[in-house]
Amino acid sequence: MDAEKTGNNTGLLWKLFTAPIGKNNPITVLILGICSALAVTVKLESALVMGLAVTVVTGFSSLIVSSLRTTISPRIRIIVQLVVVATLVIIVDQVLRAYAYNASKQLSIFVGLIITNCIIMGRIEAFALANKPWLSLIDGLGNGFGYGMILVIVAFIRELFGSGTLLGYQLIPDGWYISNGGFYENNGLMILPPAALIVVGIIIWVQRSFYKTN
Amino acid sequence: MNKNSNTYTFLYATALVVVVATALSLTSMGLKSRQQKNIEVEKKQNILLSVNKAEGLDTVPNRSAYIEELYRRYIVEACLVDADGNKKEGDAFAMNMKTQYDIIKAINAAGVTEEEKAGLRRKLSLPVFVCRNDDGALKYIVPVYGLGLWGAIWGYVSLDDDFNTIYGAIFDHKGETPGLGAEIAFPKFFKQFEGKQLFENGQFTAIRIVKGGAPAGDRHGVNAISGGTITSRGVEEMLKNCLTEYKPFFEQRKVDVAM
Known part of the structure; x- marks a missing residue:
């Protein structure tokens, strides 16, 4: 029976982790966390760092709140959650400033704004308060990962077509550009926020029709 | 419980x-x-970039050590000067240009009498960095600070020893619009300043940032950024306000150099 239980557990954990990446994706299905997805996806590097930062915060805030869930006084429940999330965000911000200074400069205010990311409070309220710490951690990490993945896809498209680079490395040969007598020009729309909205919209469309046919 | x-x-x-x-x-x-x-390290990097050093940093494995090493090699002096252009006690590198900007802003505010201006100017401690190129030529680097559309903008401008010709410039910003105002931090914009002149027939004019493009051969104007009008105007104001306060230093040094 023990073996069966562990088997079930692994399956459950895997499901918990992958659901938010695919059919329960926080951005494309639940439409949460859109604001930062628009803001930090001009460059692939900032999207990667942001995805990682949000994953750390969702994972650990779910873990901590879930560990505290039986002790929290119902009257200050939201305040306790906010304090936990805010603390984690400040720590992440400080670590980025020390170890990834350029990325933290590019992300500027959006690291601090992770606090207001609906995904985090959403997962705490909907999952961590009712489940064991270990499961909550996996759920949080999965959601952060699902968020980060969409960010990376959007940033990939926007950086490639908007700046002709990926992670700062130029991919479009210099000679292709009109200014050098070629035929190509970067798409200026791609570096502006509306482009993120359009790209996210297309991803939502593709994903929804994929899950409908499956 | x-x-x-x-x-x-x-x-x-x-x-x-x-x-x-x-x-x-x-x-x-x-x-x-x-x-x-x-x-x-970032500050040192910006100072070096304004004298066209520290370029091609992406290929360097240990960036901060490389920047420290370049800074030691090229920046031979860092000092503070007062509003009359005389040297002042203090640590130029640690001086935050924001504090100087606050004084400069107060000087340029509407309705300030000449007397009050003189009082405010006594408080100024303006940083100057001196770079010695490999050929021995001295370049003088001054920091500038101002306001763009969304927040602070700042930069470093380096001058030849005639204190008139701009040798190099670099700008950075807190959060200007990407693709528009944020373009001030890219070479396409700041490389335009090289060779421009601050004085026109002996008159201090700073640099004009011309919307729609400065005419070719204009020694005192550069092209503004299309779509970034307020940021461009901010850069122009910043250069005018900050460099004006350095003018006594420029004039004093110019005489020194001539002698």
Whole structure:
């Protein structure tokens, strides 16, 4: 029976982790966390760092709140959650400033704004308060990962077509550009926020029709 | 224990806050020196970039050591000067240009009498950095600071020893619009300043940022950024306001150099 239980557990954990990446994706299905997805996806590097930062915060805030869930006084429940999330965000911000200074400069205010990311409070309220710490951690990490993945896809498209680079490395040969007598020009729309909205919209469309046919 | 009681709530909140405060102060203390170092290296990098050093940094494996090494090699002097252009005691590198900008802003505010202006100017401590190129030529680097559309903009301008011709310039910003105002931080914009002149027939004019494009051969104007009008105007104001306060230093040094 023990073996069966562990088997079930692994399956459950895997499901918990992958659901938010695919059919329960926080951005494309639940439409949460859109604001930062628009803001930090001009460059692939900032999207990667942001995805990682949000994953750390969702994972650990779910873990901590879930560990505290039986002790929290119902009257200050939201305040306790906010304090936990805010603390984690400040720590992440400080670590980025020390170890990834350029990325933290590019992300500027959006690291601090992770606090207001609906995904985090959403997962705490909907999952961590009712489940064991270990499961909550996996759920949080999965959601952060699902968020980060969409960010990376959007940033990939926007950086490639908007700046002709990926992670700062130029991919479009210099000679292709009109200014050098070629035929190509970067798409200026791609570096502006509306482009993120359009790209996210297309991803939502593709994903929804994929899950409908499956 | 009753989780709804006031005592429980207060104790819980207090304990939580103490734990959180400890965690945050430990993090902050542990990372402070590294963060400080990053800021310092960035400042050195900007100073070097304004004299066209430290280019092609992406290919360097150990960036900060490389920047430190270049800074030691090229920047031979850093000093503070007062509003009359005389040297002043103090650490030029640690001087935050924001504090000087606040004074400069007060000087240029509407309705300030000449007397008040003179009083404010006595408070100025303006940093100057001197770079010696490999061929021995001296370049003088001055920091500038101002306001763009969304927040602060700043930069470094380096001058030839005639204190008129711009040798190089670099700008950075807190959060101008990407693709529009943020273009001031890209070479396409700041490389335009090389070779421009601050004085026109002996008159101090600073640099004009011309919307729609400066005419070819204009020695005192550069092209504004289309779509970034307010940021461009901010750069122009910044150069005018800050460089005006350096003018006595320029004029004094110019005589020194001529002699």
